[in-house]
Amino acid sequence: MEKVLIYDQEKCTGCRSCVVGCSLYHEGECSKILSRVNIVRYERTGECYVAGCDLCTDPPCAAVCPTGACAVDPVMGIAKIDPDVCIGCKECMIHCPFGAIKIHPITKKAFKCDLCEGREEGPVCADWCPGGAITWASPELAVKAKKREKLHERITAATKAKEVS
Amino acid sequence: MTVMTKQQAKKFAGMDDFFLDLLNLLKDKGVINNKEHRVFLLTGFEKLVEHLEKNKVISSKDAKNAMKNGFTSLVYSLAK
Amino acid sequence: MYGWAGQRLRVDLSKGDIIKEPLSYEYRKKWIGGRGFNSDVIYNEVPPEMSPFDPRTRVCFGMGPLNGTAAPSTGRVTVSCKSPLTGGFGDSNMGGHWGAEVKYAGYDQIVVQGKAKKPVYIWVDDDKVEIRDASHIWGKFPRDADTIIKEELKDEDIHIVLIGPAGENLVRFACTFNDVYRAAGRTGHGAVIGSKNLKAIAVRGSGGVKIANPKEFFEICNRLRQKFKNDPMKLALNEYGSLCLINYANRDGWLPWKNLQWGGTPLANNMSGETHSKTVLKHREGCYACPICCGRFTEIKEGRWAGEYFGGPEYEHSVPTGPRVGIIEDANDIWHNARLTNDLGMDGIETGAVISTAMEWYQRGLITAKDTGGLDLEWGNEDVVDQLIQDIAYRRGFGDILAEGASRASDKLGLGDKGQYYTIATRGMALPGDDPRGLGFGYGLSFAMGTRGGCDHLRSLCCLELSGALYPGLNTKYLGDERPAKPTTTVGKPYMVYYEENQKAVVDCLNVCCFTTHWSYAVLTQDQLDYFNTCTGLDFTLEEFLEVGERVYNLERAYWARLMSGAREDTVPERFTKEPMPQHVDYQTNVGATLPIGEMLPKYYKYRDYELSTGFPSERKLKQLGLDYVAEDLKPLRKKYMSEAEKKKRKYYY
Numbered sequence: 001m002e003k004v005l006i007y008d009q010e011k012c013t014g015c016r017s018c019v020v021g022c023s024l025y026h027e028g029e030c031s032k033i034l035s036r037v038n039i040v041r042y043e044r045t046g047e048c049y050v051a052g053c054d055l056c057t058d059p060p061c062a063a064v065c066p067t068g069a070c071a072v073d074p075v076m077g078i079a080k081i082d083p084d085v086c087i088g089c090k091e092c093m094i095h096c097p098f099g100a101i102k103i104h105p106i107t108k109k110a111f112k113c114d115l116c117e118g119r120e121e122g123p124v125c126a127d128w129c130p131g132g133a134i135t136w137a138s139p140e141l142a143v144k145a146k147k148r149e150k151l152h153e154r155i156t157a158a159t160k161a162k163e164v165s
Numbered sequence: 166m167t168v169m170t171k172q173q174a175k176k177f178a179g180m181d182d183f184f185l186d187l188l189n190l191l192k193d194k195g196v197i198n199n200k201e202h203r204v205f206l207l208t209g210f211e212k213l214v215e216h217l218e219k220n221k222v223i224s225s226k227d228a229k230n231a232m233k234n235g236f237t238s239l240v241y242s243l244a245k
Numbered sequence: 246m247y248g249w250a251g252q253r254l255r256v257d258l259s260k261g262d263i264i265k266e267p268l269s270y271e272y273r274k275k276w277i278g279g280r281g282f283n284s285d286v287i288y289n290e291v292p293p294e295m296s297p298f299d300p301r302t303r304v305c306f307g308m309g310p311l312n313g314t315a316a317p318s319t320g321r322v323t324v325s326c327k328s329p330l331t332g333g334f335g336d337s338n339m340g341g342h343w344g345a346e347v348k349y350a351g352y353d354q355i356v357v358q359g360k361a362k363k364p365v366y367i368w369v370d371d372d373k374v375e376i377r378d379a380s381h382i383w384g385k386f387p388r389d390a391d392t393i394i395k396e397e398l399k400d401e402d403i404h405i406v407l408i409g410p411a412g413e414n415l416v417r418f419a420c421t422f423n424d425v426y427r428a429a430g431r432t433g434h435g436a437v438i439g440s441k442n443l444k445a446i447a448v449r450g451s452g453g454v455k456i457a458n459p460k461e462f463f464e465i466c467n468r469l470r471q472k473f474k475n476d477p478m479k480l481a482l483n484e485y486g487s488l489c490l491i492n493y494a495n496r497d498g499w500l501p502w503k504n505l506q507w508g509g510t511p512l513a514n515n516m517s518g519e520t521h522s523k524t525v526l527k528h529r530e531g532c533y534a535c536p537i538c539c540g541r542f543t544e545i546k547e548g549r550w551a552g553e554y555f556g557g558p559e560y561e562h563s564v565p566t567g568p569r570v571g572i573i574e575d576a577n578d579i580w581h582n583a584r585l586t587n588d589l590g591m592d593g594i595e596t597g598a599v600i601s602t603a604m605e606w607y608q609r610g611l612i613t614a615k616d617t618g619g620l621d622l623e624w625g626n627e628d629v630v631d632q633l634i635q636d637i638a639y640r641r642g643f644g645d646i647l648a649e650g651a652s653r654a655s656d657k658l659g660l661g662d663k664g665q666y667y668t669i670a671t672r673g674m675a676l677p678g679d680d681p682r683g684l685g686f687g688y689g690l691s692f693a694m695g696t697r698g699g700c701d702h703l704r705s706l707c708c709l710e711l712s713g714a715l716y717p718g719l720n721t722k723y724l725g726d727e728r729p730a731k732p733t734t735t736v737g738k739p740y741m742v743y744y745e746e747n748q749k750a751v752v753d754c755l756n757v758c759c760f761t762t763h764w765s766y767a768v769l770t771q772d773q774l775d776y777f778n779t780c781t782g783l784d785f786t787l788e789e790f791l792e793v794g795e796r797v798y799n800l801e802r803a804y805w806a807r808l809m810s811g812a813r814e815d816t817v818p819e820r821f822t823k824e825p826m827p828q829h830v831d832y833q834t835n836v837g838a839t840l841p842i843g844e845m846l847p848k849y850y851k852y853r854d855y856e857l858s859t860g861f862p863s864e865r866k867l868k869q870l871g872l873d874y875v876a877e878d879l880k881p882l883r884k885k886y887m888s889e890a891e892k893k894k895r896k897y898y899y
Binding site for chain 1: 313314315319343345349388391392401402424425426451452453454455456459462463466467470473479483505527528529530532533534535536537538540542554556776
């Protein structure tokens with residue numbers, strides 16, 4: 001069971017630990033523009049969302065790439081961009097439904113998540129996320145766990161409602 | 166190294182707040198100099214113990230005990 | 246340049262000048278950043294005799310080399326000024342994401358001086374800085390001003406520092422926010438900002454922070470973040486917010502009830518983090534790069550305040566307009582009051598303190614309904630508290646007097662020393678929600694000595710005597726003794742406060758969040774040194790690092806000395822020494838306690854190398870810290886402080 005990045009938006013605290021960890025790990029600098037994962041915050045209403053690569057099985061980014069620079073790596077299970085082949089046309093950036101692809105401010109090539117390939121502990125974002133909004137897990141196990149969590153919530157709520165009445 | 170008498174050690178052990186007095190005594194006895202006094206006042210007990218161990222004022226065993234049991238253990242090992 | 250951006254942004258609102266000043270290597274080594282940079286500017290550029298609302302005064306927003314980096318919790322900002330509340334040195338600290346954004350825009354510090362002719366806001370867009378009209382947002386709540394500015398600048402992702410109506414109305418304890426709800430609460434800089442006709446500072450930063458040794462820096466940050474995963478304070482704060490402290494405060498008798506006449510209430514659990522999380526918690530929130538994420542988002546669902554929502558509250562924010570004024574039965578009242586102080590832009594601590602002081606004056610007959618404009622200041626009267634909070638913000642009726650802060654209000658009402666007794670303040674600054682008869686005697690000592698007023702839980706934040714118990718061996722590591730881990734003992738406290746004050750000052754210079762270094766001790770002093778060195782490329786020793794903290798602390802102390810504040814003013818509210826703690830629940834741990842401040846002060850002076858007679862930093866100490874010019878400033882003042890004329894003056898504020 002290969003692992004994937006799983007996003008649980010309800011748990012996102014908007015702290016950007018993922019953002020700053022990603023940019024430091026890959027680029028040696030701390031910033032938002034050099035990060036492959038993004039956080040969107042609505043300050044007034046307290047909403048926070050993580051926008052990262054969704055590991056599409058049939059990714060639009062790879063489909064629209066004119067040079068083949070963006071292609072699915074079958075071993076990692078994620079589309080990767082080869083900066084040497086990339087011409088910076090930005091089609092992948094435009095077509096990603098999650099806004100997960102950016103143009104590097106210095107190289108001007110597209111860059112995206114590569115699951116921190118080679119890192120033993122897995123992707124930094126999932127490793128550092130304090131709220132559990134990003135996890136690195138097998139999708140089947142994650143779905144099972146989610147089902148149990150939601151079922152438990154429903155049963156507890158129903159029991160409480162019964163007690164009150 | 167014997168830096169104080171057993172009587173002095175007992176006095177330290179009974180003190181409410183001992184650190185400055187201990188550093189003052191160590192400076193008076195020439196175990197630490199002015200600069201070191203300043204360094205340990207800022208950086209705390211563990212750094213003092215490390216320094217005393219490194220300079221063989223106390224043994225490694227005494228240093229370990231000091232970190233485990235605190236300053237009473239340290240002052241008695243300085244009164245040996 | 247690594248860590249630092251390397252420049253200060255100075256905005257002169259009188260002249261409309263935008264000035265960028267490089268910060269030299271020597272300067273950055275001497276002060277590191279954040280509170281260090283700020284204190285230096287205030288000391289040098291704001292004479293002690295200047296009125297806090299003088300257009301020439303400065304308000305400083307200080308960031309440090311670690312802000313915007315991957316070290317744990319790097320969103321913090323220190324805001325410093327000459328305080329309208331105390332008349333002395335004042336600063337405050339806020340979380341959020343604005344501090345990181347300013348670093349990404351390329352600045353370590355923003356200093357605002359002068360006064361605009363009409364309401365303005367500053368827009369910092371990387372290196373492009375503009376002063377823009379704010380007349381359409383003057384008078385608005387921070388949340389509304391935030392929305393309008395973001396629409397106007399067509400960017401939802403910018404970060405904005407804001408004041409509320411209270412700041413505009415020069416309420417002496419008005420505060421500042423960033424990201425709408427993250428407050429820099431204390432000492433009234435919101436009013437200084439308001440006096441400059443400044444409403445907001447909006448920032449967009451598209452750069453980053455360069456790291457000297459990225460691999461090592463990553464390793465340290467990673468190691469610390471792994472540590473946080475199972476850290477007991479992180480788990481409590483993440484789950485329940487700072488309200489996780491309520492039940493402990495109640496048990497150990499430090500939760501203010503009715504202006505600290507008691508240390509708690511049997512119903513304290515109504516507002517605990519546990520209860521909050523089951524009833525009104527909408528969302529958990531985190532500041533920049535934080536592994537703890539103690540932020541709350543509250544939505545009131547039932548009762549007369551149903552539908553209100555806001556970011557927060559914190560323990561310190563909500564307790565003063567809650568139990569301190571006798572409100573605990575309906576927690577929704579407490580959340581509503583916290584929402585109000587947020588929207589109006591006032592320090593929750595000082596607001597609750599001044600109302601509870603007025604309530605005790607009323608209880609004891611020092612004032613009557615004639616003084617209050619007919620308001621019945623009965624304990625727990627939510628209608629009156631709700632009314633008063635707004636009256637203070639808009640300076641209406643009795644609220645106009647209370648907007649001066651408790652010490653000045655007491656004098657305005659002609660209540661003499663007796664009135665001052667109930668202000669529970671030192672140097673004009675009121676106690677937060679932490680009664681030292683239960684919280685700890687180390688804290689009690691630091692309340693007398695704090696350099697941004699007095700009664701201040703954040704100058705030492707000596708949690709070695711609080712959460713220190715969760716870290717066996719930690720007290721021995723720094724202090725050589727586990728006995729100080731007990732809150733209500735004087736044993737080891739002078740050194741504990743000395744060590745923690747220096748340490749906390751450095752934390753404020755790096756500008757990381759003190760919850761990672763003082764509530765949770767997952768990040769030890771050595772860790773801070775390591776991430777500082779690997780980030781900046783410097784090679785500080787531990788003593789050079791901590792010396793910066795001692796330097797900043799002494800500079801602030803010297804500022805107070807220039808105001809003729811010294812040993813005679815190193816006091817705690819007399820309630821703590823004169824009144825033994827009464828019992829409020831049978832499991833309370835500190836019944837009968839008083840604060841033995843006298844046993845700790847003289848020893849503490851020795852650690853600090855303060856002159857015993859004046860309480861001023863000694864000339865020797867100032868020279869040791871490279872503060873020769875400060876020693877020169879204090880030379881003529883030592884004798885003056887000891888003169889008969891000065892001795893006769895009883896100063897509550899300056």
